[in-house]
Amino acid sequence: MADIETVKRQFEAVLHNVSDDVRSQFLSWIKNKINSGEWGDVTREKSNEDVMLESIQSDLRSELPVNAVSHTENIHFPQTGPNADCDPSTTVHVDAFLYDEDAIDDLCEDQEVQMNCCCGSQEVQPLTFITHSASAAQVKYIFNYALPDLSGKTVLDVGSRTGAVLYGAYLYSKAKHIVGVEIDSTFTSLQTAAVAKYNMADRIQVIHDDILNQGPLIASSDVVILNNVFEFFVPKDLQEKLWIYLFATLRNNTILVTVPSLEESLQQLKTGINLEQCVESIDLTAPLQQGRLELLDSADADDSDLTRIHLYRVLASHSPCQ
Structure with missing residues (x-):
C-alpha cells in the first residue's frame, strides 16, 4: 500500500x-x-484565523440590531441606477458579515427579519435583501486569493463600517498598516473596541472622519477598498464629489478593490472620469477558480458574492482622467 x-x-x-x-x-x-460524507469524516479543521473571525462576528451580532443600521446614520435610497428599485417599504438591511445565507434563513423562520421590515405585506411583495458590508467569504477571497502579497503595504478601507475588511486584512494578509476611515461614530466605536479586544492595534487603525479630510492617507495607500461605499449613504451630488476627489488623490499603481464595479458605480454620475485612462482591470479568473473551490460549499453554489468583487490598478491620478 x-x-x-x-x-x-x-x-x-x-x-x-x-x-x-x-x-x-x-x-x-x-x-x-x-x-x-461519502469518504467518511474528512472535514477540514478551522484555522485559528477563521475561529477568531467567527468570534468577532459573534461579538458584533450581540452589539447591533439584525439590520446593522446604527441610530446615528442616515440611509439614502438611490433614485437612479441598478438599485433604484429598492423600495424602502420592502427592502431589508441584513449585514452580510454578521449573517450568512443560512443565518438569514434562520432569521426569516424566527421572524427576526420581518420585524425590521418597514411596512407592506410580505405575502404580496417579495423582500429585497441588501448589505453594506463584505461577507466573510468575500473578505477571505480578497485577501487569500484576489490580492497579491501585501507584506509592508498599507490597506485603506473607505467606510469601514463594522470593520469586516480590517479584521480580514489583519488575519489573512501580511499588510503592515490597515486603516479604516468611518464617518459614523457608532461604527467607529464598535471597530475600536473589537481591535482592542483582539489585540489588533499593532496593525489596525480606525479613524473617525470624513474621507474628504484624508487626502494624505489616500495618496499613501497601496490598496484601497471601496465596498458599496457611497451609493446608499450620500446624495448623488456628494457621490460625484467624492469620486472626483478620490481619483484626483490616488497615486499611480494603487490597487482598488470595489463592489460593485467602478463602471456600475459611476454610470449614473456626472464625474467626467474616463475609466479607460484612469485604471486597468485586473484579471481574476485564476483567483476566482481557487476561491470557488475553497470557499463555497459545492461547484454549483452561488458565487455571486465573489464575482461582484473587482480589482483595478490606477494608471493616472492627480487629474480628472479625461
Missing part, C-alpha cells in the same frame, strides 16, 4: 497533466465527495 508521500506525488502528477478547466472540475468533484 502506498504511503502518504507517494499518494501526494501521484495526486500532484494528475493535476499537472490536465488542463486548467479539467483540474477545476476534478477538484470540485473531490470537494463534493468530501462534503457529502
Whole structure:
C-alpha cells in the first residue's frame, strides 16, 4: 500500500497533466465527495484565523440590531441606477458579515427579519435583501486569493463600517498598516473596541472622519477598498464629489478593490472620469477558480458574492482622467 508521500506525488502528477478547466472540475468533484460524507469524516479543521473571525462576528451580532443600521446614520435610497428599485417599504438591511445565507434563513423562520421590515405585506411583495458590508467569504477571497502579497503595504478601507475588511486584512494578509476611515461614530466605536479586544492595534487603525479630510492617507495607500461605499449613504451630488476627489488623490499603481464595479458605480454620475485612462482591470479568473473551490460549499453554489468583487490598478491620478 502506498504511503502518504507517494499518494501526494501521484495526486500532484494528475493535476499537472490536465488542463486548467479539467483540474477545476476534478477538484470540485473531490470537494463534493468530501462534503457529502461519502469518504467518511474528512472535514477540514478551522484555522485559528477563521475561529477568531467567527468570534468577532459573534461579538458584533450581540452589539447591533439584525439590520446593522446604527441610530446615528442616515440611509439614502438611490433614485437612479441598478438599485433604484429598492423600495424602502420592502427592502431589508441584513449585514452580510454578521449573517450568512443560512443565518438569514434562520432569521426569516424566527421572524427576526420581518420585524425590521418597514411596512407592506410580505405575502404580496417579495423582500429585497441588501448589505453594506463584505461577507466573510468575500473578505477571505480578497485577501487569500484576489490580492497579491501585501507584506509592508498599507490597506485603506473607505467606510469601514463594522470593520469586516480590517479584521480580514489583519488575519489573512501580511499588510503592515490597515486603516479604516468611518464617518459614523457608532461604527467607529464598535471597530475600536473589537481591535482592542483582539489585540489588533499593532496593525489596525480606525479613524473617525470624513474621507474628504484624508487626502494624505489616500495618496499613501497601496490598496484601497471601496465596498458599496457611497451609493446608499450620500446624495448623488456628494457621490460625484467624492469620486472626483478620490481619483484626483490616488497615486499611480494603487490597487482598488470595489463592489460593485467602478463602471456600475459611476454610470449614473456626472464625474467626467474616463475609466479607460484612469485604471486597468485586473484579471481574476485564476483567483476566482481557487476561491470557488475553497470557499463555497459545492461547484454549483452561488458565487455571486465573489464575482461582484473587482480589482483595478490606477494608471493616472492627480487629474480628472479625461
